[in-house]
Amino acid sequence: MRNDPDVSTRRSVLRSLAAGGGLLVTSSLAEAATRPTLPWPGSLLDQAATSGARRLTLYHHVLSGATFQIQSEAALQLRIMALTLHRHLQAAQALGGRTTITRFAFPAAVLGDAGLFVSCAQQAEVDATDAALALTRTFAEQGHPALAALSAWLAASAAQHQVTLAHLAGLQPTPLRQAPRREVTRPAPRLWGGAPDLALRFPSPEELSATLGSWGG
Secondary structure, three states, rough: OOOOOOHHHHHHHHHHHHHHHHHOHHHHHHHOOOOOOHHHHHHHHHHHHHHHHHHHHHHHHHHHOOOOOOOOOHHHHHHHHHHHHHHHHHHHHHOOOOOOOOOOEOOOOOOOOOOHHHHHHHHHHHHHHHHHHHHHHHHHHHHOHHHHHHHHHHHHHHHHHHHHHHHOOOOOOOOOOOOOOOOOOOOOOOOOOOOEEEEEEOOOOOHHHHHHHHOOO
């Protein structure tokens, strides 16, 4: 087996994902990552990276600049979710994914209205779950078991985030839709109607470090 730096990087990333996420796919991930000829569909990885960046941006700005009160337990859970998304984004980027957008539109009042934030965050996590399930199916059908396993893990994580948000807000979790048969690279729909937009910028490494604290290292 040749010593390919890209293959080595992918192998190490996938191993760390399997260890950190508790996903019981270590052997299949490692095997797939050692194949030098394995194609990695860039546009689909771009979608995964951009989806994670969008949600991470929202959580960062709420944690660092929301004007509504956030209880300590809720802040802790939001930081854990932000950290998870940060790791997801790092993994997608290490595998070749790119964040195609660096400023994300949200309702203008999202940083001042706790109910609006929860609504937007829940919908974003549900949309991310649906998209990841669609990616899982696409990767499996295209013969990419490692990426299918990764996408399934991302879907499970987004679903858990949605449940956590509902719990913190005292709401019922939003029912998940069955994995849609759609073009997975289609932009996600707007999460609100005609309300003015607020463009939130993806945080710099220094800003993200301040939000995540010692966990972000």
